[in-house]
Amino acid sequence: MEKFALIVTEKPEAARRIAQALDYGGTPQKFEDRGVPYFLALRDRKLIVVPALGHLYTVVHQRGGRNYYPVFCFKWAPRHLVERNSKKIHTWIDVISKLADGADEFIDASDCDIEGSLIGYCVLKYACKDKENTAKRMRFSTLTKMELEAAYEERLPQLDFGLIEAGKTRHEIDWLYGINLSRALTLSSKGWSGKYATLSTGRVQGPTLKFLVDLEKEIQCFISKPYWSIKVEVELKGSIFKMEYERKTIIKRTEADVIVAACNRRSGEITNVDVRKFRQQPPFPFDLGTLQAEAYSLFRYTPRQTLNIAQHLYLNALISYPRTSSQKLPPAINYKAIIKALSEDHNFKDLTLELLKKKNLKPREGKKVDPAHPAVYPTGNLPKKQLSRQEKRIFDLVVRRFMAVFGDPAIKQSMKVSMEIN
DNA sequence: GCAAGGTC
Numbered sequence: 230m231e232k233f234a235l236i237v238t239e240k241p242e243a244a245r246r247i248a249q250a251l252d253y254g255g256t257p258q259k260f261e262d263r264g265v266p267y268f269l270a271l272r273d274r275k276l277i278v279v280p281a282l283g284h285l286y287t288v289v290h291q292r293g294g295r296n297y298y299p300v301f302c303f304k305w306a307p308r309h310l311v312e313r314n315s316k317k318i319h320t321w322i323d324v325i326s327k328l329a330d331g332a333d334e335f336i337d338a339s340d341c342d343i344e345g346s347l348i349g350y351c352v353l354k355y356a357c358k359d360k361e362n363t364a365k366r367m368r369f370s371t372l373t374k375m376e377l378e379a380a381y382e383e384r385l386p387q388l389d390f391g392l393i394e395a396g397k398t399r400h401e402i403d404w405l406y407g408i409n410l411s412r413a414l415t416l417s418s419k420g421w422s423g424k425y426a427t428l429s430t431g432r433v434q435g436p437t438l439k440f441l442v443d444l445e446k447e448i449q450c451f452i453s454k455p456y457w458s459i460k461v462e463v464e465l466k467g468s469i470f471k472m473e474y475e476r477k478t479i480i481k482r483t484e485a486d487v488i489v490a491a492c493n494r495r496s497g498e499i500t501n502v503d504v505r506k507f508r509q510q511p512p513f514p515f516d517l518g519t520l521q522a523e524a525y526s527l528f529r530y531t532p533r534q535t536l537n538i539a540q541h542l543y544l545n546a547l548i549s550y551p552r553t554s555s556q557k558l559p560p561a562i563n564y565k566a567i568i569k570a571l572s573e574d575h576n577f578k579d580l581t582l583e584l585l586k587k588k589n590l591k592p593r594e595g596k597k598v599d600p601a602h603p604a605v606y607p608t609g610n611l612p613k614k615q616l617s618r619q620e621k622r623i624f625d626l627v628v629r630r631f632m633a634v635f636g637d638p639a640i641k642q643s644m645k646v647s648m649e650i651n
Numbered sequence: 652g653c654a655a656g657g658t659c
Contacts, residue, residue, distance in 0.1 A: 240658060283658030296652095317659095344657055400655080407654030415653070431654040 233275035235332035236367070237325070237352050239339040241266050242544045243372060244280035247338055250377035251276055264317070265324040272381075279328055281339070282321055286351040287311055288404045298412040303404060307355070322356050329357035335364040337388055338380070340550070342602070346389055347396030353388075364388055370602045371549045373610065407431035457485040463497065463648065472648060497650035509639040513556040513595035514604035515630050520551070520623075523630075528622055538623045539605070546610050548627050553602035556595025562606060564590045564635065570609030571628060580632050592634040606631045 236251075238244040248257035248268030257270040257278070267279040289311045291302040309319040329335075335357060339349035354361040366388050369380040407430070414428040430438075459474035479485045513519070520539065521532040530538070539551035549562075558564070565585070572581035584590065594604075607628045616624060 281658080284656070285658095287656095288654095340657095348657070403655050405654090408652090411653040427652060429653055433655065 230331065231275060232333040233269075233277050233331060234334035234336060235329055235357070236276055236278040236336045236338050237349055237357075238278060238280045239345050239348050240282065241280040243338070243340075244268055244278045246372045246544070246546070247367075247377055248276070248278040250372075250374040251278075251381055262324045262327075263320045265321050267324070267328065277328055277332065278338075279325055281325075281348050281352050282318065284308060284344070284348055284351075285318055285322055286355055288400055290408075296412065296416065298416060299409050300412070301405065303401065305351070305355075325352060325356040326358070329360070332357075335360040336367055336381075336384060337364050338367040338369075340552075341368050341370060342552070342599075343392055343396040343399060346392040347400065350388060350393045350396075361388060371546065371608050372544065373546050373608050403432050410435070454480070456480055457482055459485060459488060461492065461650075472646075475647075492650040495651050497648045499646060500649045501645075501647040503645040503647075505643050505645075507641055507643070509641055511593040511636045511638065512630060512633055514558050514592060514606060514634050515627060516554050516556050516595075516597055516599070516604055517551050518554070519556075520605055520627070520630075523626060524623060527626070528619075530619070530623075534619070535623060538619050539627075542620060542624055542627070545612070546608055547612060547624055549604075549606050549608060550602045551605050553599045553605060554597050555599035555602055555604045556597045558592045558594065558604050558606060558631075558634065562603065564592070567607060567609040568632070568635075570611070571607060571632075574611050576625070577628060577632070580629075584632060584635050587635070590635050594634075 236244075236247060238247060244266065245259075245268060248270040249255060251257075251272050252270035253272055257268045260267050260269065265279075267277060270276040270278060285308055286305055287308050288303050289306045290300055291304050307318065307322055309315040309317075309322075335353055337346075337349035337353060339345040339352075349364075349366075350361050353364045357364075364387070366385040367377075367380040368385060369376045411427075411429040411431070414430055415426070418428055419425050456478040458477055458479065461472050461474070462469050463472055464470075474488065479488070515523070517536065517539070521530075521535045524530040524535040525532065536551065539548065542548045543551055568581050568584050568590070571577045572585070605627055607624070612620075612624070
């Protein structure tokens with residue numbers, strides 16, 4: 230039978246989109262084997278695109294037994310041998326292995342970050358039987374046809390072993406640190422109280438608990454004290470203005486009463502007007518955290534909700550990969566083409582036309598970077614189907630932030646008026 | 652049965 234190239238992705242939706250982008254007719258064939266989807270795309274040669282399902286391999290101790298400590302001996306193994314309820318993983322790996330037998334070229338198309346690179350590596354090494362050193366790498370940060378085609382044509386000759394090493398190390402150190410400290414904690418609490426209780430800690434939950442304990446202690450130690458503040462309404466040329474007393478808090482009620490009595494119903498005199506002009510720079514492009522913060526403050530969406538919505542928009546090729554910590558927009562993404570494409574939407578028309586008048590499109594950028602992805606930006610694709618209310622809001626937010634990044638600084642003015650009464 | 656972080 231004719232051999233083919235096997236393209237491995239991190240998840241089913243990515244496999245579907247990659248197959249669609251690479252197939253010359255845009256109509257890849259979908260297959261399913263025991264619940265595992267994969268795709269046949271025809272290009273310069275036969276391509277089979279098969280997804281993983283996140284991590285299929287993980288770390289496990291080499292010898293059994295539960296309560297011994299410390300434990301330093303571990304090995305990598307398929308997840309179904311380690312975790313209960315992962316029969317699905319067993320089938321998944323089996324399907325990939327069978328497909329690998331018919332392939333003579335292997336291409337890693339997992340997400341271009343630490344975890345993704347490790348996922349792709351493990352599939353190639355274990356499920357495909359030691360193909361990690363001969364496999365090529367497709368690098369992309371959006372699932373658009375243009376970028377995927379370029380990523381395929383210009384595939385890198387080898388995997389990024391630096392990222393893979395970082396992924397392995399993250400995995401292994403988290404395991405060593407977490408399992409050992411959890412066991413130590415469990416054993417010492419049993420020694421102390423005589424009762425068994427499973428306790429756990431780790432790289433993330435340990436420090437997080439510490440922050441919570443500190444905050445809780447602060448809350449419990451807080452003693453509230455009453456204070457008074459004085460607000461006044463003044464009439465000036467027939468209009469009422471609200472002002473406040475120069476000292477924001479007054480501890481004693483009697484003292485506040487004296488001040489109020491001295492000012493009430495008297496006329497005053499404006500002693501100073503302080504006008505200040507200042508520039509407000511455009512915002513930074515969105516990293517995931519700031520997108521989540523903004524979505525919460527505007528719409529009260531939880532960070533998890535926002536991530537899910539953004540993930541969905543990404544899978545529909547409307548925005549770039551949202552799991553990024555970058556606040557930078559490299560010129561390679563072609564700002565002008567994106568803004569032009571967005572101008573087709575009447576909601577964005579005025580703002581995009583204004584930006585397109587500019588001689589130079591230069592984004593304001595933040596300091597944060599990400600090794601694998603740029604900041605979140607709209608791809609320029611407009612929704613083909615009606616978006617849900619939530620998707621619409623997040624998409625709109627990403628588009629508007631992207632445009633704002635190229636804007637001129639705002640000139641703002643503030644005014645502080647001081648008045649003396651009695 | 653103890654971690655963390657992918658995916659669904």
